Amino acid sequence: MKKRSEAGTEAVALAAVAAAGADARPAADVVPAATRPSEAEAPRQPRHLGLSGKLLAFTLAFVLLAEVLILVPAVAAFRLNWLSDRLAGARTAALVLDAAPDGMISPQLTQELLRSVGAITVALKRDDTRRLLASSDMPPEVDHHADVRDVGPWQAVSEAFETLLARDGRVIRAVGTPPRGDGFVEIVIDETPLRKAMLRFTGNLLLVSLVIAALTGALVYLGLAWMFVQPMRQLTQRMIAFRANPSLPVPEYDATARLDEIGQAQRELTAMQRQIAETLQQKNRLAALGLAVSKINHDLRNLLASVQLISDRLAAIRDPAVQRFTPKLEAALDRAIAYCEHTLAYGRAQEPAPERRMVALAPMVAEVRDTLGLGAVTEEGPGIGFVESVDRDLKVDADPDQLFRVLLNLCRNAMEALSARTPNDPARDQIRVTGRREGAIVFIEVADTGPGVPERARAHLFEAFQGSARRGGTGLGLAIAAELMQAHGGDIQLVPGTIGATFQLRVPDRPVDLDAHRALRSHG
Structure with missing residues (x-):
């Protein structure tokens, strides 16, 4: 037990050091306006006819x-x-x-x-x-x-x-x-x-003729300059100003002011500038998040080391209740250590490849229920109801830790949505987890009887920092769940037309390698 504790603590320390180095990457990509090369420092363009x-x-x-x-x-x-x-x-x-x-x-x-x-x-x-x-x-x-x-x-x-x-x-x-x-x-x-x-x-x-040509040319030039050259010059100046400082406010344009190609270019440029500004804001937020996570990892390693030492002492107690809960505590600590090792994985747009094997789904759902304390009676009274409807002996071909993370995120989101109805009624406020197999695909549904997902959050539900439907939410849970499901060759989607919110996971089995299967049978 002590060796496991020391190894876990060392892994957390290494993860914190890696986090500190990796977090600098997103921030480095965002160059402040003050550090950008000025127009005077930029290489001079050859003079040409405008x-x-x-x-x-x-x-x-x-x-x-x-x-x-x-x-x-x-x-x-x-x-x-x-x-x-x-x-x-x-x-x-x-x-x-x-x-x-x-x-x-x-x-x-x-x-x-x-x-x-x-x-x-x-x-x-x-x-x-x-x-x-x-x-x-x-x-x-x-x-x-x-x-x-x-x-x-x-x-x-x-x-x-x-x-x-x-x-x-x-x-x-x-x-x-x-x-x-x-x-x-x-x-x-x-x-x-x-x-x-x-x-x-x-x-x-x-x-x-020269007098007439001069007057005609001047009128044509002034007309074309007013209709085309001046708007194009304004568009060019906007591009140059936005390149120098993307944080400048984007001007508003009347959609009915000009209906020709110049007006369309003005509207498209405005939309593009707004989209780029939003992307830069998300990038800055990612950089700030990476810096915050590196600081959290620095302090979290000491906390996990202390908790592991306490879990080692608890394992020595012969009390039946302690012996029953200690393995779950140790498993939770092991997962916490693994999460710390990959804390910045999402910031680098990476998740470790799933280590898939056939896993029984019912015990995993029960572990999620016990971890969140669902279906239990507390001092305040009955809490949120939890209903399991998983086919008997159903096994899913998945990474157990990654699938557990997905189910934990979905159930936690459902629990937070139902917690707003205090006091809770188990007959009314419920979380239902169902699982079934259809051929080579396992379908898992996590449903709740809450208020559902707002319409404004559905368009970007599985995008980072975009799909949060509650105040204070990060919008990362569903994005991480979608990424993990995609790594398994499956997907996650919101089922429309249901009471509350219903998320469906689709986990297909791995394709059978016929050559390897024949070699295994011949060897046996």
Whole structure:
């Protein structure tokens, strides 16, 4: 007995030392805002064009592209209209010259008509006959021909650029429709006035286009900046501020303020920030819990050592009652030592692998009842009733200590829920434990006649620090029970539609290893 006591005390001491080292891990993960690297200490990002700058550049590029698409056809149309106006004047002059008898128009009047048209020569072709109606003293050599009767868009643009890039003094021959009948009217003119007029028109149109483009671009830029850039900048600033200090309060957003993608991004960011803030709070709570547990372990090892010494002395007493309760006390102490060895197992998201074997369920349920003192009459009167309904000789393939922990947690939760009805009535306030086997699965139900689980606690019932339904509860009991059941390949669930709260455990048997079974039979 003394050797067991010394070994238990040593194990508790080792568990406390391990707890002190392991508890520092969760706390280390939570970096205070003051220790985070500041924005000034962060590596400088290369300067680049922001969203507003990119928007301005794209707006200017697209507006200028639109102006080019408008300016080029307009200049080509101006050239054709200028030539058409000269040809219209030539048609009028041709009517005058054609109507007059030969030699009846003086040279001075002919020169006046040519100056009014702006042409060097005017000719008319009709009925396969070409007549030179008027001409200057020395007609120059023609450098280019232009027919305005049928000009395609690409030809008009190319000839307009050719005119703008031409040298001064180039002479062109322009052909248009005659005043009446078939044929054509043609004029020979100096292209320099046309080129200068086109340059003036291009400059004026470009100036007006730039003013319109600037106003349009500014309005488009301001509109897009107000609708998109400014909200995106606010979202970016919120992200940066939240990254620097996640403890800042999350702003509220009206769900109906914006129904577009920007509004959806604002609402999703708000929900994400709240979820991250809650996760950080749980992490801080886990860190604080780990520190508290390490302190408790430090003092608990001395208490357990003293209790073990007392249990050793009690074992030497020959009183029948003492001999009957001493094994239970020793078993409770052994479990307490084992719990201390794995105190921080949940904080590390670990539980020892279950050491499964076939265990009788009825004695384990009776031990849970005796441990909690259920079904006994106390000095205050009858307590909480306890009803056992376990199939005879039912055995479950499980780790006895871990299954005992699960049943103890469930029955303790039920007892605490029923204790609120003081004084208790065993006929009304009861805890029922049932067990049955269906094939290779054992079903265990722990039910009570209490108020049941509140609706708000059901969504996160088996999550750490989330499923507590009473004030002062840690919310760890059901989370640990769910983890232990999952390690056994089973599960735990709340049965709906029952009086009070009913939890069902499902513990499947381990799969049979046929090869090992055959080897065992052959060896036997």
